[in-house]
Amino acid sequence: MSRPTHVPVTTVTTSPRDTKALDAPWPFTGRADELELVRRSVAAGRSGLVVTGPAGAGKTRLVTEAVRGADCARAAGTPETRDIPFAAFAHLLPETVTLHRAVHLLSGVRLLLVDDAHLLDDSSAALLHQLAVHGRVRLLVVATDGAPAPDAVSRLWSGELLPRLALAPLPREDTAELLTAGADTALEPLTVDRLHRLGRGDLRLLRELLTAVRQEGLLVPVPGTDQRAWRGPVPVTRAVRERTARVLDRVRTEERETLDRLAFAEPLPLDPDLDALDLRTLEDLEAEGLVTVDGDGATRLAHPLHGPVLRAAAGRLRARRLARTADRTGPALEAE
Template sequence: MNRDDELRTVVSTLRSRRGPWGAVLTGDAGVGKTTLARAAVGAFAGERRWAAGTESARAVPLGAFAHLVGVSSPMDAASVLRAAREHLVADSADIVIGVDDAHLLDRLSATFVHQLAVNRIAPLVVTVRTGEPVPDAITALWKDNLLTRVELPPFTRAEAVSLVETVLGGPLEESSANRIFVMSEGNPLFLRHVVEGALEAGTLREVAGVWQLRGETVISPHLSTLIESRIDHLDPELRHVLELLAFQEPLSLEVLSKLSAPETVEAAENAGLVRVRRRDDSGLTVKLAHPLYGEVVRAGTGILAARRLRAGCAVRWRVRSRIIRLHT
């Protein structure tokens, strides 16, 4: 897992009787939050409980905990939370509770998690995806110092290459290591599927004891589905921003804001879908937050739609170039 330091930090919070009693793991999709949370919960000596937020359960009050608490009769919210708390700890006073994808919790479930932390009913390990709207009751867990926030960044290049070489059982060619890291950007889940896809396609092969990557990028069906699942839920305006960048990145913020509403570009940045950077004296530029987003978007775009997107970017770019020449 290559998260030994973070695992020790989380486990230590579960054993602490003073200060934050547990942790909130935050990070992008695929960085290993769930894996780390399950490892930490599994290291706990007592009883373990696990709940997860989902889009479907979000529509049901306390839906994420329905399998753990036996509340069925009609009650007011306060009575429901009290009965749920009592039912959860009825079998054992020594339990740990894991809550995955807490950003997807319904309001009552989020309040329930917050109450468990406030009343120190049990230590908690909670995961939250960066860039997603999060219930106030969940953000209060780390803002009010009820739980320790542990940010999981992507792997560094050295960590990513070391992991791949361990899996392959041999060294990676330098240029191939660079390509794999650029494609995955150190995201553990993306890294795994990039390597698996290349192995299955035969583009990653061992030659004279050194692993070499040749040919085009291969995206496994599972990885494509994972990325599509996030893109497909986007508003049409946000998806349009991704489509524009997939065919013509990087774009200047000025040009992109002409092709899409400025507030939509800002929303895309806040959601972690794009990155905005300053490039020398040319102002701000925008590119996709991950190169694999572009691969998936291009693969799912028809020929005519792709021509339209490229043409729209080209027209705006020519207009901008003429304006610059007129003022120089």
């Protein structure tokens, strides 16, 4: 077989019915410096770049904008194919192939974008690593911070084969611009602040929250302005429930009780005499990353969305029992 000099870009098509089911994407907003950096990193004569960041931070959108209009082959890792050799590159390689042959076949690619590289199968990860070692292909690699990744992927930046861009959360000002475009109307500052805080840099979650608020008709006009505001509880839509299933669907009663206590009265002290929190249960929840304890022993829910969702999901009697006095629930409820 002759060595290919070009691998065609693979496109995905959808039916008209599927297209109608998809929401229009939000406009690319902010990150001008990062966009320019990515474009420079994949220019001719450069080896490429690894872009990392938290889930939902906009990594894929950034690199997609950076390569728009470029001759670019694409691959992506998925949880379902982590045990299938070369699954991520199946559309670019023959059915049966060795690592050496795969490196040879892809060496003619000018630019290769690999999304969700932390989900690559071991063979695909090894292939990606070898392409970086050989340096003939410009690589643009995307991986999620904190997610387990094959050693061959993490060594791309830890071994200094490729430079790394650690993507920071979108600043509040850019979040405001994005929300205005997504809501198709101006939002007043307190609403922007609240959505920005609850989203915690996760742009997918931010979109799901704004969609939930709009679907429930909770954006109300601000008198004398063209802005809209959101007050009251977080609507627990299907998307929001799926995002918070780790706290809403606790099997152990004592864990859910502890989370609910914190939701209505955080921060709570670690004081055995108060008998407010069970320390063993707290240890388990802290190990799962659901609660945090500071140096003074103040205990809080780890994610700002969990408290509002737990309060919204509580029944009236349960909420009445947990929300005993205003002085105890004030700090937890001040955002609402």
